[in-house]
Amino acid sequence: MSKNDSRRKFIQQLTGTALLFGAGSLERLHAEERMEERILQYDHRYSANDKVRVAVIGTGIMGHNDLSSALKVPGVELAGACDLYTGRLDRMKELYGADLFVTRDYRELLQRKDIDAVIIATSDHHHARIATDAMKAGKHVYCEKPMVHKLDQGLGVINTWKQTKKTMQVGSQRISGLDHAKARELYQAGQIGQLNCIEASTDRQSANGAWQYTMPTDGNPETVDWDRYLAGMPKQPWDPKKFFWWRNYKDFGTGMSGDLFVHLLTGIHYITGSTGPSKIFSSGQLSYWKDGRDVPDVLTAILEYPQTDAHPPFQVMLRVNFISGSGEKSVTRFIGSEGAIDVGDGITVNHSIMSKAPGIGGWDSLGTYPKAMQEQLRKNYDEKFSSDDKKRPTKEPIKFRAPQGFNEHVEHFANFFDGVRTGKAVIEDPVFGFRAAGPCLAVNDSYYQKKIIKWDPTTMKVK
Numbered sequence: 133m134s135k136n137d138s139r140r141k142f143i144q145q146l147t148g149t150a151l152l153f154g155a156g157s158l159e160r161l162h163a164e165e166r167m168e169e170r171i172l173q174y175d176h177r178y179s180a181n182d183k184v185r186v187a188v189i190g191t192g193i194m195g196h197n198d199l200s201s202a203l204k205v206p207g208v209e210l211a212g213a214c215d216l217y218t219g220r221l222d223r224m225k226e227l228y229g230a231d232l233f234v235t236r237d238y239r240e241l242l243q244r245k246d247i248d249a250v251i252i253a254t255s256d257h258h259h260a261r262i263a264t265d266a267m268k269a270g271k272h273v274y275c276e277k278p279m280v281h282k283l284d285q286g287l288g289v290i291n292t293w294k295q296t297k298k299t300m301q302v303g304s305q306r307i308s309g310l311d312h313a314k315a316r317e318l319y320q321a322g323q324i325g326q327l328n329c330i331e332a333s334t335d336r337q338s339a340n341g342a343w344q345y346t347m348p349t350d351g352n353p354e355t356v357d358w359d360r361y362l363a364g365m366p367k368q369p370w371d372p373k374k375f376f377w378w379r380n381y382k383d384f385g386t387g388m389s390g391d392l393f394v395h396l397l398t399g400i401h402y403i404t405g406s407t408g409p410s411k412i413f414s415s416g417q418l419s420y421w422k423d424g425r426d427v428p429d430v431l432t433a434i435l436e437y438p439q440t441d442a443h444p445p446f447q448v449m450l451r452v453n454f455i456s457g458s459g460e461k462s463v464t465r466f467i468g469s470e471g472a473i474d475v476g477d478g479i480t481v482n483h484s485i486m487s488k489a490p491g492i493g494g495w496d497s498l499g500t501y502p503k504a505m506q507e508q509l510r511k512n513y514d515e516k517f518s519s520d521d522k523k524r525p526t527k528e529p530i531k532f533r534a535p536q537g538f539n540e541h542v543e544h545f546a547n548f549f550d551g552v553r554t555g556k557a558v559i560e561d562p563v564f565g566f567r568a569a570g571p572c573l574a575v576n577d578s579y580y581q582k583k584i585i586k587w588d589p590t591t592m593k594v595k
Contacts, residue, residue, distance in 0.1 A: 184549050187212035187241040189262055190254035191220045193345070194276050198251050198303065201541040202274070205549050211247045214238045216357040217375070219348050236357045238262055242269035249299075249552055252276060255378040256385045260285035261364075267296040272552045274545070276303040277398070278390040278569035279562060283577070286566040286592060293562045301548035301558045302565030304398035308547060309540035314532050315466070315475045316403045323481055323530070324468030327404065330448045332396040332464040335456035342421045342429060342454040343379040347372060373424055380425035382576070387427035388452040389414070389575040396450055398560070398568040399464055399475065405442035408567045408589030409435035414578040420455040429454040433575045450575075471527070478533035485525040489517035566592055 184207060188199045191213055202208055212233040213224040221234040233244070241247055242265060249272035252262050260280040266273050279302050280286050293300050306312060319327070336342060348355075351372045358370050365383065378384035379391055400406065412435050416428035435448040463476035471483035492498055492513045498506055534540075544559070551558040570592055574585040577594075586595035 182553060183207050183209055184248050184552055185209050185211040185246055186249045186251060187214065187244075187247045188224075188251045188253065189214045189238045189241065190252060190258075190276075191215040191224055192253065194303075195251065195253035197541070198253050198274070198276070198545075201305075201539070202251060202545045202549075204539070204542045205546050208545075208549060212241045212244065214241055216361050217348070217351070218355045219350060236360065239265065242266055242271060248272060249274065249549075253303075255361075256390060257281045257365075257383065258363075260289050263289055263300065264292045267292050267298045267300065270296070270298070272299040272548075274301045274303060274548050275565075277394045277565065278386050278572060279565040280569060280573075281386060281390075283570060283573045283594065286562075286570055290562045290566060290592075299548065299551040299555070299558060300562050301544070301551065302560045302562065302569075303544065304395055304560060304565070304568065305541045305544040306395060307398055307402040308544035308559055310534040310538055311475060311479050311532070312399055312402055314479050315399075315473055318473055318479070318481055318530065319403050319466060320405075323471060324466060324473055324483075325470030325485075326444050327446050327466060327468045328444070329446055329467040330400055330464065331467070332400065332448065333451040333453070334392045334396065334462040335451075335453045335458055336460050337454075337456050338460070339421075341460060343377055343425075344421070344423065345376060347376055351376060377423075377425075380421075380423070380427055382426055382580075385427070386573060387576060388416075388429070388431045388454070389433070389572040389579075390569065392452050393431075393433065393450050393572040393575060394568050396462075396464055397448075397571060398564075400448060401564070401568055402559075403466065403475070404446075406437055406440065406589075407442075408437075408592075409448065409571050409587055410438045410589065411436040412571055412574045412578055412585040412587055413583075414575045416579055428579070431575075431579065433578070435571060435575075478531065480532075481530035483527040483529070485527070487524045488521040489513070491522075563592075 186202055186208060188195050188210070191199075195215075199210065203210060210228055210232065212235070213221065213228075214235050214237070215221050215224075216236055221236075224234055225232050235241065241250060250262075250266050252259060252266070252273060252275040254262065256278060259275055259278070260282075263273050263275045263279075280289060353370045356370075356375055358375070361375060362368065374381050374384060379387070385391065401408065412433065414431060414433035416431035418425070418428050419430050421429045430453050431451070433450040435450070437443070437446050437448060439445040461476065463474055466473040466475070470485045471481060474480045492510060498509060501509070547559050550556055567589060571587055574587055574594065578585045588595050
């Protein structure tokens with residue numbers, strides 16, 4: 133099958149899926165022309181001068197997955213890799229060739245003139261420093277979420293991005309998915325009435341899901357550059373868990389909030405157009421995975437979003453549970469006055485619309501009044517409201533699932549490399565990235581300090 137045939141088949145899939153919404157332009161995903169422009173933009177041919185050579189810094193789980201997605205974008209080539217564990221550098225050579233340039237020192241990659249961009253997929257505590265150094269060295273940056281490890285690092289990264297004018301994309305890939313694009317369209321079209329509440333959760337029930345990853349057989353201070361890993365931190369003895377299971381330790385990771393709440397808030401901000409909450413409070417506990425970690429395995433948070441020009445005031449309730457007997461799933465539910473949008477495994481919109489008439493009788497104070505008064509009140513009610521007023525309006529549910537073959541990770545990288553090549557704005561620049569990460573880091577502060585955190589979403593600072 134040729135590329136043109138594949139394109140036509142893919143667009144037909146999208147159009148057929150969009151028609152599931154029913155009649156009306158607001159119920160369709162996009163016109164065919166817009167779908168082709170958005171989804172198949174990376175099916176262009178690039179000249180040799182348009183090639184983008186990338187290096188990956190941090191070749192763990194996300195580094196491998198990010199690189200795989202990046203190399204699916206035409207015109208992108210791998211030029212180098214960095215990791216602090218030699219076993220992963222050996223694996224990179226197995227996968228991408230014995231001649232691949234590898235190093236334990238990311239600065240060696242930044243010095244190379246044949247590298248245009250870097251993918252940063254290290255532990256969280258290295259994100260801000262490497263991103264800053266990379267942009268100052270003239271490299272474009274794709275940085276995994278959360279963008280920074282500490283609240284006081286965010287504005288520094290943003291300032292460097294503005295000064296260097298390099299393209300920077302933060303890696304919360306879900307917002308490049310068709311599900312999020314459709315949810316945003318439906319929300320903005322008023323499908324659920326006035327938004328008032330959002331419930332978002334991610335549940336897991338496995339050791340891998342709780343970050344107990346498989347350890348290598350040769351992890352030791354000879355194969356791991358432990359001193360470089362601790363750069364800028366007080367010395368401490370070698371601990372394989374703190375290196376290979378770094379997400380479980382607040383010195384190196386950002387716990388459930390920085391890892392998973394960031395995904396949830398990124399989607400919420402994208403769909404609603406919000407810049408962030410004004411008040412943040414969290415509570416949690418270590419229930420099950422008592423393996424030495426110093427972060428909770430059950431965490432909840434309440435975030436208060438004030439009214440803005442983009443949206444009404446609403447409350448956000450977040451939850452992550454790493455030992456959930458309900459099974460593994462992630463759902464974000466946008467609840468409005470006339471319905472709810474569920475974003476999870478596809479999109480579902482269900483409607484529940486109040487009747488114009490408020491109702492009378494039943495669970496009501498009517499029956500507590502004298503009989504004659506009850507009869508008069510019912511007569512007045514019937515005169516005021518017609519039979520149609522007493523009925524609840526109904527609307528058909530809406531369901532959407534992205535067509536098979538669409539890859540939001542590849543789309544996120546295609547958007548990044550388009551920015552690298554043309555200077556166009558990307559979907560998740562450092563300002564957007566920090567407005568999602570900042571409140572999540574404040575969730576951690578609230579948990580450890582046991583207090584409400586007040587946040588200014590405009591200035592991106594704690595009040």
